[in-house]
Amino acid sequence: MRSVPLAAVTTLALVPTLLFAQIAPAEAPAEAPKAMTVPEKQAQKHGVVGCRETVASVSEVMLRGARSHHALSTFNEQAADSHAMHSLVIAERGGEREVFSLFAAPTPAGSCDSGFVAVRYYDSSCPATREQLGTEYRYYGDLGSNATYVRGDSEYLTLMPASRGCVAIRYETLF
Numbered sequence: 001m002r003s004v005p006l007a008a009v010t011t012l013a014l015v016p017t018l019l020f021a022q023i024a025p026a027e028a029p030a031e032a033p034k035a036m037t038v039p040e041k042q043a044q045k046h047g048v049v050g051c052r053e054t055v056a057s058v059s060e061v062m063l064r065g066a067r068s069h070h071a072l073s074t075f076n077e078q079a080a081d082s083h084a085m086h087s088l089v090i091a092e093r094g095g096e097r098e099v100f101s102l103f104a105a106p107t108p109a110g111s112c113d114s115g116f117v118a119v120r121y122y123d124s125s126c127p128a129t130r131e132q133l134g135t136e137y138r139y140y141g142d143l144g145s146n147a148t149y150v151r152g153d154s155e156y157l158t159l160m161p162a163s164r165g166c167v168a169i170r171y172e173t174l175f
Contacts, residue, residue, distance in 0.1 A: 037063055038071035039087040039102060046073075046080040051104040051112040058114050058174065059089065062100050066091035082106060096120065115173035126159040126166040133157065133168065 036044070037059040043052045063069050069091040076083035084105035091098050100118035107113055122129040126147065130137065137149035137157050149157045155172040 034060075038069060039073055039089060042071060042073040042087065043075075043080075043085060043104075046075040046077075046085070048075065048085055048104075049081050050106045050110070051081075051085065051114065054112040054114045054174075055085070055087070055102065055104050058102055058104070058116055059087070062089065062102065062116055062118060063091055066093050066098075068092050111175075113173070113175050115171070117169065117171040120168050121162065121165055122168060123165045126161055129159055129166040129168055130157075 037056065039059045040052060040056040043055045048055065069089055071087045071089040073085060073087040075085045084103055087102045089100050089102060091100070098118055098120040100116050102114070102116045104112055104114040122132065124132065130147075130149065134151075137151045140148045140150040140156065142148060143158050146158050146160045149159075151157065154174070155170065158169045158171075160167045160169065
């Protein structure tokens, strides 16, 4: 009987393991926790619990694409979780700034009502601004002499001529 060196047996036994280890799919990297927005951090700091998730989701939507943002939030200092909160936020996107106001208030039923108003100046005319913002807005009516559009059932857009451009005011109440 011929003897095989132990090193050769060990190496042969490891070959399938090494081959499969190289072709086996890598585990997906753990998803990094999302960074909290400034309004969400301020809500947490002041003890808002019931509406914090709503504040997070509304501010995430409003801040999508923003490079940076700053916020000033107001609360009922004695009972922040049972009263409305308000955040004034300035977001910077590609050299442009947009200001928006976000509110959230708990309801007696235990849910949270919220909404926002966002204001941004565009260097283009109001008809060109409407085209730039997307065709999913349909004409709703006039607010004074300013055209107002609606997207879906509850997001409104009013366009107001200003200087050589247009001020776009978006607003929505979420129940």
